[in-house]
Amino acid sequence: MNRAYWFGALAALLAASGVSHGAEKVHVATPSRVIFAIPFWVAEHKGYFKDENIEATLEVVGSGKEITARLKSGASQFSIVGPDASIIDAMKDGPQRVVAGIVRKPPLFLVARPGIKTFADLKGANIGALSLTDGSSKLLIKMARAEGLTREDLKITAVGGAPARHTLLKDGKIDAGMQPMPLNYEAEALGFNNLGWAGKYEPDWQFTTVNTDGEWARRNPKVVAGFVRALLRGQQFIFANPDDAAKIAAQVLKTPEPLAARAISEAVRLGILDPQLNGPSSVPRKCTRTCRPTARCRRTSSSMSRRSLTTVICARRKPACAKSPSRRTRAAAR
Numbered sequence: 001m002n003r004a005y006w007f008g009a010l011a012a013l014l015a016a017s018g019v020s021h022g023a024e025k026v027h028v029a030t031p032s033r034v035i036f037a038i039p040f041w042v043a044e045h046k047g048y049f050k051d052e053n054i055e056a057t058l059e060v061v062g063s064g065k066e067i068t069a070r071l072k073s074g075a076s077q078f079s080i081v082g083p084d085a086s087i088i089d090a091m092k093d094g095p096q097r098v099v100a101g102i103v104r105k106p107p108l109f110l111v112a113r114p115g116i117k118t119f120a121d122l123k124g125a126n127i128g129a130l131s132l133t134d135g136s137s138k139l140l141i142k143m144a145r146a147e148g149l150t151r152e153d154l155k156i157t158a159v160g161g162a163p164a165r166h167t168l169l170k171d172g173k174i175d176a177g178m179q180p181m182p183l184n185y186e187a188e189a190l191g192f193n194n195l196g197w198a199g200k201y202e203p204d205w206q207f208t209t210v211n212t213d214g215e216w217a218r219r220n221p222k223v224v225a226g227f228v229r230a231l232l233r234g235q236q237f238i239f240a241n242p243d244d245a246a247k248i249a250a251q252v253l254k255t256p257e258p259l260a261a262r263a264i265s266e267a268v269r270l271g272i273l274d275p276q277l278n279g280p281s282s283v284p285r286k287c288t289r290t291c292r293p294t295a296r297c298r299r300t301s302s303s304m305s306r307r308s309l310t311t312v313i314c315a316r317r318k319p320a321c322a323k324s325p326s327r328r329t330r331a332a333a334r
Contacts, residue, residue: 023050024054024226025054025055025056026054028056028057028059028078029059029071029079031064031130031161032162034163034183035180035182035263036080036102036207038238038245038264039232039234041058042237043056043231043233044056048230052226052227054226054227054230056227058080060161062161064134077212077220078099078212079211079212081208082135084133086098086211095216097211097212097214098211099211099224100228100277101274102231102274103208104204104206104272104274105199105205105207105270106135106197106207106272107267108139108197108207109184109195109196109198110140110143110178110198111176111178111192111195113169113175113193116176116193118195122153122195123149123153125155125176126157127140127156128156128159128177129178130159130161131158132156136178136198139198139201142201143196166186169187170187170190181266181267182253182259185259185262210228212224231277239268242264242265242268243261246260247260249263
């Protein structure tokens with residue numbers, strides 16, 4: 001058999017197996033395997049990444065600092081996590097950028113052991129959190145203050161992501177913790193108390209975003225666009241086909257399908273998932289270009305409340321944000 005035959009056989013084998021020759025490999029970091037990353041799993045399951053000639057791998061990285069370090073070193077090309085670190089880095093003229101939003105409202109519920117029935121019972125209790133500086137711990141403090149407690153009344157311990165908190169809660173090693181869906185449902189089924197949804201206390205909080213290194217993004221615009229496009233298709237599939245999305249989520253999260261379906265239904269009903277991956281709506285449109293932030297952009301960002309978590313999305317070192325077209329210019333262009 002000649003070489004042409006073997007090359008033809010190899011090509012047929014690759015085609016049959018669905019492997020795309022020359023696919024761009026990207027590594028994506030996320031702090032834990034929870035429902036926040038569901039558009040990724042849907043995109044993976046439905047072949048949306050393959051449609052973009054991308055081979056994407058989602059890796060669980062427990063430390064937020066390590067996720068940031070991986071973006072900076074190039075070990076990860078994207079992260080699906082809160083935007084805090086990227087915002088801080090961008091405001092210091094660093095390269096990290098937010099390229100899309102996934103979860104636009106707090107998806108967390110405060111779950112406590114059976115003996116804790118009200119917020120007043122949380123005084124002195126050991127409450128588990130991802131870290132002492134991430135968004136969930138800030139939400140916890142805001143909830144407690146609204147219920148008459150002070151920061152000093154709370155004992156917050158950094159214990160890791162939601163699955164770790166769920167295990168520690170069951171083992172009695174923590175008294176309470178902020179839990180996403182469907183882990184809050186699993187905890188309730190075991191007799192734990194749900195003290196409330198964080199979104200009741202802070203309805204507008206960009207909780208989860210897609211982040212990347214702006215310099216890498218500038219060199220790989222097609223990969224970035226393709227990755228976000230695949231995620232968008234995944235997100236829209238969830239809204240259009242919630243039952244099918246629940247099957248995928250149940251398989252990945254290793255949770256009963258009815259709980260996954262309930263989680264997706266509630267996430268859609270409460271407006272937690274962003275159907276368009278738009279991210280923070282209060283970012284000035286003319287400052288969401290891939291450009292270096294002007295002083296005005298910086299002032300606008302830094303003056304916004306903590307809940308908006310907005311920043312300028314920049315990839316290039318030049319030029320300054322272009323002015324928005326005037327009403328007259330837009331009318332003439334029609």
